[in-house]
Structure formats: structure tokens, C-alpha cells
Amino acid sequence: MEELRAAIAIGKKDLTILSRYRIAVVSQIFTPLYQGVIPAFLFGASFAVGGRVLGLESTVGTDNLAGFIFLGGVISGLVATSFWAMAMGLRNEMDQGTLEPTWLTPTRHETLIIGRAFGGLLWFILSQIVLFAIGIAVFGLRFRPEIVFALPAVIVAVVGMVGVAYILAAIVLLIREANFFIDCTNFLFSTASGAAFPVTLLPGVFVPVAFALPTTYAMDLLRQNAIGARPALDPTLEYVGLLATTAVLYPIGRWAFARAEQTMRRRGTLAQY
């Protein structure tokens, strides 16, 4: 109970601080829109014939371009939450000097990730609601009712991404150029998950990497159910893959984080900024 309260306090703290940077709030909501969604939509629409994106229909089984892109934004947003809010956020606290006093409390150190997950995911949900509202109003975004069947997949993927966040936090707490590392790996992870294009278009050597990520399965299941896209694999296999990758990533993540914490306590690098 105390750990849960601490986790909620961490999430609340993050959201409170974020709310006091007004430009950052606007930027975080609208950056995915004007740097990702709108350019992708207009780029895709430039291939349209008679108002229909026939090429997309041929690739994934539906010409619902807005749905394809906005759902890709959901998974990108989830990945970004894990990478930036959960993992890099911890590193930022270390650089600012506020991680050390947190480490001095009896709260479990891994609760710091869970707490950041609470705040990050709440913010992610709120910003997705705004984006979807804009999508519906401006881009003709529409989903099938079956989208609700994909929600369990997204929830499982969230758990998997918390595991990924543990691994990333373990790395960024120990390396110097953390910002660059997170920037690049966030992009690669999101791309490999099929957010921008189906993973079947990846060069062959990268396809196994894609299928090692829980978000790849969640992406495909979401698009299948929400816009009737053609599945990359049998849906049952995809659920198995999602559960298996999450079951592997989460404990590995916790282990990596505990190891990183031990290393920092041995090296004395917690307060180096």
C-alpha cells in the first residue's frame, strides 16, 4: 500500500511539474500531430487515386489511411512514454540532482519507474484523446466497434513496455550520452513495431527483431480490430507472441534495473551530474 501511494505521488509530481511548463504541454500534445500524423497523412494522401489510397489497401487490406496513421501514433506514443517519460525521466532527475534524495527514502527504487509509468501513461491517454478528437473532426478518422477487442493487447503491451523502461533506465543511468541513446532507440523501436509501416516491409534481417517486441503484436492486433487491416500473423499466434515477449521483458527489465542500481551504489555515480 505504501509503495502504491509512493507510486501515485511520483506520477502526480511529474504531472504537476509538467503542467507548469505550458509551452511544453502544448508541444507534447501537438508535436506528434504536426511532425508525425499530418505529414504522414498528406504524404499518404499524395498517392491517392480517386480519393482512395489504393496502394495502402493493397499493402494492408484497408484504405483507411487516417486510421492506419493514428493507430501507429498510439503505439509510437506508448513507446515514447516508456523511453522518455519513464526511463529518460529518471536520468533527467539524476542530472538535476533530485534522484539522490529519492534514493534516500524507504520507497523501493523500482517503484520510481512504476510511478513514472502512472504519470506517463495518464498523460499518454489524455493526449491520445485530444489527438483522436482532432482526427475525427479534421481527418475523418473512424474505427470499427471491434477496436475494444484490441484493448487487452494494448494493456499487455503497456506491461511489456514497463519492462523495456526498466532496461532503458538501467542503461541511461550508467552511460554518458543518454539523450542520444534514447532518441535513437525510441525511433528504432517505434519503427520496428510497425508504427509507420507494416513490419513485413522491413529488410529481412530486421523482421525477427520486430517480432521480439510486444508492441509489434499490439500494433497489428490494434489495426486488425480497429480498421480491418490484414493481420501479419494468425491473431492467436500474435497474442501468444505478445504474452511471451512481455513475460520475458518484464522480469529481465527488473533484473537489469537492480543490477544498474547496485553498480551505481558501488561506483558512487548517483550524484554525478
Added chain:
Amino acid sequence: MTAPAVETKDLVKVFERGRRTIWQRLRREPDRRERFSAVDGIDLRVESGEIFGLLGPNGAGKTTTMKMLATLLIPTSGTIRVLGIDPLERPREVRARLGAMLSGERSLYWKLTGRENLEYFAALYHVPPKETNPRIAASLAAVKLSDRADDYVERYSTGMRQRLALARALLPDPQLVILDEPTVGLDPQASRDLRDRVRELRSQGRTVLLTTHYMEEADQLCDRVAIIDHGRIVALDTPAALKRTIRAEEIVRLDIGVAADGGRQVLERLSRVGTVARHERTNGTLAVTVHCASARDLVPAAFDAARAEGATVQHVEVVPVTLEDVFISLTGRQLRE
């Protein structure tokens, strides 16, 4: 006899300088990094209810010692007991009973108010919800920040941020409070205020362990002081007892203008009437610190010695014995070098 608040035996912390790349690790190359002992065998016993000071220059090992006690660092060897608990085996229990102020003003969230900072940390300190507001109010009152509690920390002065950091350390109602250089960066008034807060902690029955490189602070505040240098304790006692080890009643500090290679005779004659604790030549001036029984005897002798060698006494200062003199006599260096 009550159990000590802190007890360490042969505490050692060795750091490696430099990096060992992943490639070197994979190839199992020998670790050629330079090792240095930040803490080199410290035996410490801090009694309950006292204010105990670790006094030493920058880089002496004070902060490293504190961090090991606070569970932030794993010792290389040695044993530690904090409030009877081994911080390596049960770190969370130690942290639940400990209040620590380690990095002062940098450790606060500037975009939160003082109160919001404390609310946050109260949750992390597992303060029960019903007790949170009363404890926050008590902590703010203890550091006299109640009237500014709802201002953003970014608008606080440095002294106020230090006090807020102290308030945070009091949230778990700790039996032991550890403070690392609590007055660094503060002006004299703010430092005085903070020291008053520290004395109040003792009057509440708490144990305070603090580090400082300000000898006046250690002298005024601490019941006992351990002087630490190069990772070892070189002396440990009450400030008065430490000063008595100097075997001098007064300290005379002289600046004597001497020729390029002069001053030897002056030093020789001074050593006959007192103990030359330190001397340093800079740009034709010989700065000498002499421990003596009576400055009334030493000062005329110093003038005579200077005249005999054709030197000039430029400045004379007679001061009481301080912990800095103790440090100099033990290490040959000043605290602020």
C-alpha cells in the same frame, strides 16, 4: 548504556579511476584502472543524542562516509551499523529511520512549491496519510519556512532551499539526521539560523551526524568531532579536548618580510620560544604560525629575531587555539588548502 546511533569498523571505500570498456571486459583484459581509497579504514561510534561532526578538507572522505551510512554507496569492506541495523542487509529499514540532507538546494523540484515538495517526499518516506499534513507543518515550522511554503522553490533563496532540504530530512521523524555540509554556500546569518535548527534537533533527542570543512561550525555545534584526512580519522574527541592537544595557550601568526633565501635564523629562534606549527614563503614574505604558552614572550622574541636577520615583521596576530590548528598540527596542512 544505550546502543550507538552509528557504528563503523574498518570501513573502506575504494574507487576506480578511468573507464573499462565493454570490449576490454569481453576480452577479460586485466583491470588496469587506478584505484584510490576515498575512505581508508574508519572506525566510528556516534552516541545517541549527540551532535557529531566529521571535519576535514574537501576530498577527505566525509561525503563518501555519509553516503555509505545512507545506503547510497556500497562499502568495499568493513562493517556498518546504523541505529543497530546493517544498511547492506536491510537498507530500506535504515532509510525509513534516517533523515538525510546530502545535496542541499540542488535536490529539490524547482517547479513545485515547498509544500508540494514535502508532500511528495512524505509519500516516498511512507508517512501515513493522516500524519502527512501535521508532519509537513511541523517540519516547515522547525525550519521557519511556514510562511513561504506555497511559493515555488525556484523563487527561494539558497538559504531557504537548504532549510527546505532540512525540513524534508525531518519528514520521517528520524532518530538520526545526517547532514552533509549543511551551511555551504550560505551567508553568515543563514548559516547561524541553520545551526540553531540543528541544535533544536538535539534538544528533541535526535542524533545528528554532520560533515563540514568549517572548523568554527564544528567547534560551535558539535559535542564531538572526528578530524578526517585522506580517508582516515586522525583525531576524535570533544572540540575542547582536541584543542588541548596543541599544548599551547595561544597561537601567534606572523608575516615577516625576508630576503630571497632568508628566514632560517628567524624560524630557529622562534622555535626556541614556541612550536613552529607551520611556515610558508610567498613573494618574499614568510608566514609563520607558532604555538606558545604566552604571546607576550613570543612577540618580542619574534621582533628580535627578525631584526637580527635584517627582516621586517609586517603583521602579527594573536588568536586562540582552533580546530584548524589541531588539523595543521596533525596533517601539516590547512583545512582550506
Added chain:
Amino acid sequence: MTRLEADLRAFAAAALKELRITRRYPAMYLGMIFWPVLLPAVWVLMAQAYSGGNDARAIAAFAARAGTSEIAGFVFVGFAMYMWLSTILWGPGTALRRDQMQGSLEATFLTPASRLVPLFAPPMAALPNILLTFGVMGIALWLLFGVVPAPDAAIRAGVITLLGLPAMYAIGTLFAAGVLRYGEIGPVVQIVRGTFVLACGITFPVAMLPAWAQFGAALLPPTYIVADIRAVLLRGFGLADVVGDVLITLGLTVVIAFLAVFLFRALETSARRTGMLSRF
């Protein structure tokens, strides 16, 4: 030494200072390989998805809107401008603000050097990085997608780039002056860069924008630079065919540069009056 000579020396020193600072971030070099290659490569793969693996109808539709069916070339040229903008905005665009927050702007203002030195010097330091980025992208376009422009087309593209330098320079200085009042630089960079991405035909043909947005695009130099480089590189245009665009770009450059100086002077005067030079 005359005042002008002294200011030119100061200008060179400021540019060198900026170059030294940026080169002490080794990750920057990795970034100059990673982003210029992967960002456009992902968009080319997106184009594969949208075109159904090069469906002739889809490609023809794109070509009608973009003026070329060479999708990889279209994307890479657009992203070359994106990288150029990013380099300008993140580097020299934020240099003044960083100096201000660190306190070194105040120290610079204590010297007799012209106030315009800290404003105009940093973009010079960005030039080597930009040229390196373009080289990396050219190699990536060739190795990954087999697109090799004809040498004379490449030369014409180089000329357009050179002629576009003053415009990008001016944008950098205007941005640098503009952000001096903002505490949060990062989000402002994102917003400004995003505006350029949407307006200038960087990732999609300008023809896809509504009419009012196309009017706005016509006021931004990058719109012309990107379109002209695509025209000479991918559509076989000669320099004479784009001279009108070049003149418009140069005209806009003068306007933007004047705006930058005006804004900077106004802010500087205000800071000297209020005593808030170290924190505008």
C-alpha cells in the same frame, strides 16, 4: 585595427567558440550518420506501403502532385532540408539563449565587440555539420536506393544550396533573437520546426496543402529551396528555370535578416533598461 576589423575578428572567434563547443559532444557525430540516413529511409518505406509496392496508378498520382516519380529522391531532398533546419534551430538558434542562461552572454556584452557578433556568429559554426550531413545523405541515397543524380544536376543542386545559405542563416538568427524571452527552448524549436515541416513541402508535396496554407508556404524560403533542388536534381531543370525562385528567396532573406536585427536590438535595449541582461 579599425572597428570593422575588430568586429570581424570577434565574429571569427565567436564562430570558432561555437564550433569547439559543438565538437565536444561526440554523440553529435553519430547523430550526423544516424538521422540523415534512417529518417528518410523510413519515409521511403512508408511510401512503399502507401503505393502498394509501386502500384503504377499510385505512383502516377504522386508524380502528378510532386512533379516527379522518383520517390526516394523526393524524400531525401526534403529531409536534407529537415536536417538543415534542425541543425540551424537546435545549434545556432539556441546558442544565444544558452549563453544567456549560463551567464556568458552578459560577459560577452561587457566587451566592446558589436552586439551583432553573438547573434550572427553561431550559424557559421553550423556550416561544416550541414555540409557533412548532405554528403552522408547523398551516399545513403545512392547505396540504399540506387539513386545517383547526374553530375551536372548535382552541381546545380549545390549552387541552389549555396544560394539558399543566406536564407537559412537569417532564419537561424531570427529564431535566436526570438527565443531570448522563452524559458523552454526545446518545445519552441519543435513548434517552429514543425511549422516548416508542414508548410514547406519537406515530407509531402506542397500541392497537398489547402490554398491558404500554400500562400503561407510561399513566404518561407525553405519552400523555394526544397522545390528548386528537387527540380534541378530530379526533374532536369536548369538554373535559368529557377532564377525567379532564387530572387524571391534572396528578397525574403533580406526581410528576415532585418527582422532578426530589429528584434534583437529591441530585446537588448529592454534588457539594459530593466537590468535583466542575464535573465531576459
